[in-house]
Amino acid sequence: MKWRSLTILFFSFFVILFTQCKIDPEIISGEEWVYDPTPYAVMSPMGIPNVPTTNGNPLTAKGVELGRYLFYDPILSADSTLSCAGCHNVNHAFSDTVKFSIGIDGIAGKRNAMPIFNLGFQPYDNGFFWDGRATTLEDQVLMPIQDPVEMHEILPNVITKLSRSDIYPKMFYEAFGESTITADLTGKALAQFVKSLLAGNAKFDSVVAGFAFFTDDELAGYLSFEALDGGDCFHCHGVNGGLFSDYIYRNNGIDLAHRYFDFADAGYGLITGDTSDYGKFKTPSLRNIELTAPYMHDGRFATLEEVLDYYSEGVNDTPFTDNFMQFAFQGGVQLDATEKAQLIAFLKTLTDHTLKDNPIYQNPFEED
Numbered sequence: 629m630k631w632r633s634l635t636i637l638f639f640s641f642f643v644i645l646f647t648q649c650k651i652d653p654e655i656i657s658g659e660e661w662v663y664d665p666t667p668y669a670v671m672s673p674m675g676i677p678n679v680p681t682t683n684g685n686p687l688t689a690k691g692v693e694l695g696r697y698l699f700y701d702p703i704l705s706a707d708s709t710l711s712c713a714g715c716h717n718v719n720h721a722f723s724d725t726v727k728f729s730i731g732i733d734g735i736a737g738k739r740n741a742m743p744i745f746n747l748g749f750q751p752y753d754n755g756f757f758w759d760g761r762a763t764t765l766e767d768q769v770l771m772p773i774q775d776p777v778e779m780h781e782i783l784p785n786v787i788t789k790l791s792r793s794d795i796y797p798k799m800f801y802e803a804f805g806e807s808t809i810t811a812d813l814t815g816k817a818l819a820q821f822v823k824s825l826l827a828g829n830a831k832f833d834s835v836v837a838g839f840a841f842f843t844d845d846e847l848a849g850y851l852s853f854e855a856l857d858g859g860d861c862f863h864c865h866g867v868n869g870g871l872f873s874d875y876i877y878r879n880n881g882i883d884l885a886h887r888y889f890d891f892a893d894a895g896y897g898l899i900t901g902d903t904s905d906y907g908k909f910k911t912p913s914l915r916n917i918e919l920t921a922p923y924m925h926d927g928r929f930a931t932l933e934e935v936l937d938y939y940s941e942g943v944n945d946t947p948f949t950d951n952f953m954q955f956a957f958q959g960g961v962q963l964d965a966t967e968k969a970q971l972i973a974f975l976k977t978l979t980d981h982t983l984k985d986n987p988i989y990q991n992p993f994e995e996d
C-alpha cells in the first residue's frame with residue numbers, strides 16, 4: 629500500500645514536470661505574449677482610396693509594426709549592414725537618389741530603385757518590379773533579401789537571426805499567433821508594412837476637394853497633361869482614382885530598338901517570353917515624382933526637365949513603341965519651353981509633403 633502511493637506520487641511528479649516543459653512562449657520569456665489580430669486602422673490620406681487590397685494577408689496593427697522593424701533592420705542582409713530602407717528612403721517617397729543602388733558586396737544593380745507607396749491599390753495580378761516578375765507583394769519582399777546584388781542573404785540564415793533576436797520572437801507571436809518564425813510570415817509582415825505606405829495629401833488633392841486653387845501655370849500644366857493635343861500623358865499615367873498610373877506594362881519608346889534583340893534591358897518581355905513585350909516596363913505612378921529622381925527603369929534622366937524634353941522631342945518610333953505614344957512619328961508631343969515648365973509645375977502638385985515626417989513610417993530603431 630505504501631509503495632503504491634509512492635509510485636503514484638512519483639508518476640504524478642513526472643506528469644507535472646512534462647506538462648510544464650512544453651514549449652510555451654509565455655513561460656520562456658517570463659512575460660505574457662498575446663496574439664493580437666486587431667486590424668490596422670489608419671485612414672488613407674486625402675485623394676486615394678481607403679482600403680488597400682490585402683490578398684489573403686489582412687493588415688493588422690501588430691503585423692504592420694513588425695514589418696516596419698524588418699524594413700529598417702539591416703539584420704536581413706548577409707553582413708547586417710543594409711536594410712530595405714538603405715535603397716528605399718522615406719525622404720524620397722521610398723526610392724533611391726542614385727541611378728543604381730549598391731548592394732552589400734559593392735555591386736550596383738541594373739535598375740533604378742522604385743518608389744514604394746500605394747502598392748496595395750495596384751491591381752494585384754499586375755505584378756511587382758519594373759518587369760512584373762514578382763506575382764504578389766508577399767513574394768516580392770523576400771526577393772531583395774536573396775538578390776546577390778542587393779542584400780545577398782539566404783532565407784534560412786534570416787530565420788535563424790530573427791529567431792535568436794531579443795525582440796522578434798515576441799513580435800511574430802503577437803502579429804501571427806505563431807511562436808516559430810518562418811520565411812512566409814516574414815514576407816507577410818514586410819508586405820503589410822509596404823501596403824501601409826500611402827501617399828495622397830498633395831496640393832492636387834486639396835484642389836480636387838475644393839480647399840485650394842491651382843496657380844495659372846499649374847492649371848495650364850494639368851490641362852495639357854489631360855489633352856490629346858497637349859502633353860497627352862493621361863492615357864497611361866491617368867488620375868485613375870488618385871493613383872496616377874494604370875500599372876500596365878508599356879514601352880514608352882525610350883529605347884531605339886527596331887528588333888527584339890536590340891534592347892539593353894528587355895523588361896517585361898523576358899518575363900512573358902513574348903517578343904512583342906520586349907522593352908515594356910510597369911507604368912509608374914506620377915505621385916511624388918518631384919522626390920524620386922533619377923527617372924525611368926534605368927535612371928537615365930536626372931531631372932523632370934530631361935523627362936519633358938524626352939516626351940516632347942526624344943521619343944523613338946519603333947515597332948515596340950506603345951500606340952498611346954501617338955506622336956512618336958514626330959519624336960513626341962512637341963511642347964515649347966513654357967508648356968514644359970507648366971507641365972512640371974503641375975507634376976509638383978502631386979507631392980505628398982507629409983510622407984517624410986509621418987511618424988508611422990520612420991525608422992523604429994532611431995526613435996527616442
Ligand code: HEC
Pocket residue numbers: 699704710711712713714715716729730731732737739740741742743744747755756757758759768769770772773777778779818822
Ligand atoms: C540594394 C538596393 C535595394 C534594397 C536593399 C531593397 N530594394 Fe527594393 N528595389 C530595388 C530596386 C533596384 C528595385 C527595382 C528592381 C527591378 O525592377 O528589377 C526595387 C523594387 C522594389 C519593389 C517593387 C515596387 C513596385 O512598384 O513593383 C518593392 C515593393 C521593394 N523593392 C521593396 C523592398 C523591400 C521590402 C526590401 C527589403 C526586404 C527592399 N526592397 C530592399 C532596390 C533595393
Ligand code: HEC
Pocket residue numbers: 859860861862863864865877878879880882909910911912914917920922923924925926935939950951952953961971
Ligand atoms: C504610352 C504610355 C505613356 C505615356 C503616354 C506617358 N508615359 Fe510616362 N511612363 C510610361 C512608362 C511605361 C514609363 C516607365 C518607362 C521605363 O522606365 O522604361 C514612364 C515613366 C515616366 C516617368 C518616370 C517615372 C519614374 O518613377 O521613374 C515620368 C516622370 C513620366 N513617365 C512622365 C510622363 C509625362 C509627363 C507624360 C506626358 C508628357 C508621360 N509620362 C506620358 C508610360 C507613358
